[in-house]
Amino acid sequence: MRNRVDRFVRSRVIPREAVLDGGGPAAADALAELRDRAQEEGLWAQPLPVELGGGGLDFRTYAGLAEVEGASDHGPAALGSAPLLDVTMLARHGGTAVREAYLKPLVAGELRTCYAMTEPDVPGTDPFGTATRAEPGPDGSWLVTGRKWFTSGAAGADLVTVMARTGGSAGDREGLSLLLVPTASPGFRIVRELPVLGAGGQYEIELDRVRVPADHLLGEPGDALTIAGERLALGRTLRCLRWLGQAQRAFDLMCERAVTRSGSRGPLAEQQLIQSHVFDALLALRTTRPLVHEAVALIDAGRDARTEVGLAKVAAARMLQQVADSAIQVHGAAGLGPDTPLPALLRTGRAARILDGPDELHITSVARRALRAYGPRARQDPEGAVQRS
Incomplete structure (x- = not known):
């Protein structure tokens, strides 16, 4: 399977990169053709659940395929594995209505999603600074107001998962929730594209009292982190x-x-x-x-x-x-x-x-966890010494 996926990416996807990078109708047509071919060759959506139309590979097995898919930025989309994060999240934390409405279309490539967490003027590594708010409406729905940026693929997405405050105020550790927002909702708009070192695909978005159904809350209020x-x-x-x-x-x-x-x-x-x-x-x-x-x-x-x-x-x-x-x-x-x-x-x-x-976040976090294994409590615990080795 790895060899088949590798051949597909090198012989079919990479030669079409210039068209796919260009965007517009030509890119959409090229991607649709590649997806059809991937399905014909039995390569479609390998890490996604069989009952939803995927190949059913566990993550460890799929990892080898992910490497060769990733040789091209367009590989995961062409082979149907791109929605893995959203399918996993919605399957675990979405309610019945969300799962029934969106999971199969996501796996089939009929819907596209994106994820909006970072906000302008708020460090991306500090979600506690989130200012976007979701106020409860009288009918149980949520009214979401705020601005997000560096939201990958927002311009072509049908759904966006938004981190918002359903309680507390900016800086609080509690009260953060995730809501699944249809991008066709009134009040949702793309503010601008944010090229990264000259490359497109990242966007700033705004939500102005966007009404989100009550059953589009993921998990429970406060479960975002x-x-x-x-x-x-x-x-x-x-x-x-x-x-x-x-x-x-x-x-x-x-x-x-x-x-x-x-x-x-x-x-x-x-x-x-x-x-x-x-x-x-x-x-x-x-x-x-x-x-x-x-x-x-x-x-x-x-x-x-x-x-x-x-x-x-x-x-x-x-x-x-x-x-x-x-x-x-x-x-x-x-x-x-x-x-x-x-x-x-x-x-x-x-x-x-x-x-x-950023590197600095991961370096600090990993170093702190490593050093805790050598603290006073760890030295008193013989099991800790075994764990460190």
């Missing part, structure tokens, strides 16, 4: 897997360039400085992959994976930036232009060190 924590752990690990796929793509391009390009001193592959780039990139790939799959295994087993996810996220983001940068260096001027995907891969690697939590 618990639900978001589950989503972030899975989402960050998914991104790491896809960054591995993109780094492998950059590595392949670098090696192909090295063995096919010659200068006055012979093939690039025979130059020691080029060999150093290849070695360092391969070392980064090989040492990062086990970290990511360790996080995958813990998440799949339902265990606490916060430390492993933090390590994997920082390592994978740095690794992608490093490998893409080396590949550009080996390509020379050609690596800076539009004829290879390397500028886009480098941009992804750089943005990865901020999005989904």
Whole structure:
């Protein structure tokens, strides 16, 4: 299956990237064609539940596919795995009406979703500063007012999950909830697109007393941080897997360039400085992959994976930036232009060190958890010593 997915991405998705990146009707037609072909070839929605029309793979099995899907930003959408986070969240925390209305269309690719958590002027790592509010209406519905930004794919989404205050005020640790908002609702609008290092796809949105049905609250009032924590752990690990796929793509391009390009001193592959780039990139790939799959295994087993996810996220983001940068260096001027995907891969690697939590957040969180194992209480507990080793 991994080989089949790899062939599909390399032979069908990657050749259409220029069209897909361009957006508009041509991109929509190309994506629809790719989705039809993926379904015909039995590759559709492999990590999603069988009863909803997916392939039913568990997360640990799917992880190998996620790497090769992720070699292209469009791979997950073309192969139907893109809604995994939302399907998982709605299946676990959505009410009966939400599950019945949205899950099958999501898996079928008939609906698109996005997730809105970060707000302008509020640090993305501090959800307690959330100012967006959801006031209860007389009929049990919610009226949502606020502004969010860096909301991926908002312009084409049918539904957006919004973190809002259903109680307390900005700064309070309690009172945060998640609501599923249909984007066709009156009062919802796209404020502007927010290009990330020149690339589109991120948006600022505004909600002006948007009415949300009572049964579109996920979980119970105040459950947002618990639900978001589950989503972030899975989402960050998914991104790491896809960054591995993109780094492998950059590595392949670098090696192909090295063995096919010659200068006055012979093939690039025979130059020691080029060999150093290849070695360092391969070392980064090989040492990062086990970290990511360790996080995958813990998440799949339902265990606490916060430390492993933090390590994997920082390592994978740095690794992608490093490998893409080396590949550009080996390509020379050609690596800076539009004829290879390397500028886009480098941009992804750089943005990865901020999005989904900046490096500093993960470094601090992981270090604090590691140090707690050596505190006074841990030293008094012989079980702790075993755990540390």
